[in-house]
Amino acid sequence: MKKAEPNPKANRNIMKLVYGVIILFLGMMVYMGYFLQIKREDVINNSYNPRLDSFAERVTRGEILASDGTVLAQTQLDGEGNEVRVYPYGNLYDHVVGYSARGKTGVEALANFYLLSSHVNLVEQAANLAAGEKNPGDCVYTTLDHELQQAASSALGDRRGAVIAMEPDTGKILAMVSKPGYDPNTVEADWESLASPENTQGQLLNRVTQGLYPPGSTFKIVTALEYMRERPQDYKDYHFDCDGVYENGEYQIRCYHSTAHGSQDFVRAFANSCNGAFANLGLNLELSGFAATAEDLLFNSSLPLSGLPYSKSSFVMKEGADTWEILQTSMGQGATQITPIHNAMITAAIANGGTLMKPYLLDRVENGAGEEIKKFLPEAYGELMTAGEAAGLTELMEAVVTEGTGSAVRTDAYSAAAKTGSAEFETGKETHAWFTGFAPAQDPKLVVTVIVEEAGSGGAVAGPIARTLFDLYMSRG
Numbered sequence: 020m021k022k023a024e025p026n027p028k029a030n031r032n033i034m035k036l037v038y039g040v041i042i043l044f045l046g047m048m049v050y051m052g053y054f055l056q057i058k059r060e061d062v063i064n065n066s067y068n069p070r071l072d073s074f075a076e077r078v079t080r081g082e083i084l085a086s087d088g089t090v091l092a093q094t095q096l097d098g099e100g101n102e103v104r105v106y107p108y109g110n111l112y113d114h115v116v117g118y119s120a121r122g123k124t125g126v127e128a129l130a131n132f133y134l135l136s137s138h139v140n141l142v143e144q145a146a147n148l149a150a151g152e153k154n155p156g157d158c159v160y161t162t163l164d165h166e167l168q169q170a171a172s173s174a175l176g177d178r179r180g181a182v183i184a185m186e187p188d189t190g191k192i193l194a195m196v197s198k199p200g201y202d203p204n205t206v207e208a209d210w211e212s213l214a215s216p217e218n219t220q221g222q223l224l225n226r227v228t229q230g231l232y233p234p235g236s237t238f239k240i241v242t243a244l245e246y247m248r249e250r251p252q253d254y255k256d257y258h259f260d261c262d263g264v265y266e267n268g269e270y271q272i273r274c275y276h277s278t279a280h281g282s283q284d285f286v287r288a289f290a291n292s293c294n295g296a297f298a299n300l301g302l303n304l305e306l307s308g309f310a311a312t313a314e315d316l317l318f319n320s321s322l323p324l325s326g327l328p329y330s331k332s333s334f335v336m337k338e339g340a341d342t343w344e345i346l347q348t349s350m351g352q353g354a355t356q357i358t359p360i361h362n363a364m365i366t367a368a369i370a371n372g373g374t375l376m377k378p379y380l381l382d383r384v385e386n387g388a389g390e391e392i393k394k395f396l397p398e399a400y401g402e403l404m405t406a407g408e409a410a411g412l413t414e415l416m417e418a419v420v421t422e423g424t425g426s427a428v429r430t431d432a433y434s435a436a437a438k439t440g441s442a443e444f445e446t447g448k449e450t451h452a453w454f455t456g457f458a459p460a461q462d463p464k465l466v467v468t469v470i471v472e473e474a475g476s477g478g479a480v481a482g483p484i485a486r487t488l489f490d491l492y493m494s495r496g
């Protein structure tokens with residue numbers, strides 16, 4: 020049978036297409052082989068930074084975005100065609116987004132693998148390869164809330180300190196501010212002065228996760244929990260008469276500004292942050308139980324903060340401690356130290372019925388076409404306390420707001436639960452101002468923890484910063 024007359028032009032076109040597909044396919048094979056090889060070595064060597072840097076030869080580092088799509092970091096070309104990492108908001112996200120110029124920190128480190136991976140479609144990858152161009156890296160959406168971050172930063176202003184906001188029921192970190200900071204756009208040029216041993220400002224330190232502070236009266240949460248555990252039936256019967264200075268033998272414990280709180284029951288002593296009441300109460304606690312409760316709340320232990328550098332909080336009081344150490348430790352002074360993020364995690368566990376959700380910063384990874392490559396989901400760490408204990412602490416913390424030192428967040432617009440602290444750290448210096456709390460009190464959506472260094476009273480100084488964030492968040496309805 021005679022074949023149909025071939026159309027030479029159509030044939031040429033078909034052959035072009037076939038060759039084109041073959042070339043693309045071969046290109047992809049080479050390309051995939053390259054990646055698979057690198058990835059395999061990556062696993063074998065378990066030293067992903069140097070390996071991933073070779074990805075950078077093939078992939079343009081992807082964007083880092085806030086949850087609303089605001090671009091927080093992107094790679095641009097300068098006049099000479101060199102890649103430059105640009106941070107459009109300068110020092111607003113300095114610690115949390117980090118930098119990638121001098122090693123990598125923050126999200127730049129956490130998400131390094133994704134930022135240097137490319138999931139554009141295979142045809143585009145092959146075309147880029149053929150043209151000698153890089154593939155665009157994947158975009159990483161963070162959990163960060165751009166408005167809350169801005170509000171937290173401007174509320175803290177030029178003061179030294181830290182602010183963190185997170186969702187207690189998911190662990191999503193919405194805002195993370197540490198001051199003083201630096202401009203990640205110029206971190207390389209500024210490095211000498213930032214990292215100089217003479218520089219005592221600690222601009223490179225993320226105070227939220229790495230700053231260790233005496234917890235001050237925020238630690239009364241832990242002391243109260245231990246007391247509730249020892250006296251579950253009648254802890255509310257505790258009574259103390261405060262005349263501003265509690266004397267025990269040779270020791271004196273002063274309430275803030277030597278304020279005489281008068282007749283205090285357990286709830287009022289917590290609400291007013293009465294040092295005398297808590298120092299006195301501490302003398303009757305079982306010290307081994309106290310240490311165990313502190314450790315249940317993750318003192319002296321690793322925190323579930325995979326990928327973020329952090330300092331370990333410490334609680335060192337043991338059985339046999341002397342009276343002075345017990346008095347001091349029970350009200351949050353002494354040798355106890357905590358990071359702001361750890362204080363936020365304890366608060367979040369209380370807000371979430373005792374269960375701590377692991378704090379996290381990466382929400383999802385998308386390719387350049389907006390297709391989702393990976394989604395990060397909330398994960399429970401575990402129960403730090405029972406639901407009943409969490410409810411008991413919530414009741415105490417609500418009283419702090421309604422009738423005690425947390426009046427800065429007292430409003431008709433929403434209910435809140437909190438604890439303030441004014442932590443002494445050096446004789447003759449002003450106290451560090453602490454505030455940690457959540458709102459709404461009975462249906463918690465937002466946890467905020469604030470510390471302002473050498474700023475005075477927690478209620479007066481740190482409270483209003485938290486108020487700004489709660490107001491903004493709750494106004495969204």
Ligand SMILES: [Zn+2]
Nearest residue numbers: 261274280293
């Ligand atoms: Zn008092």
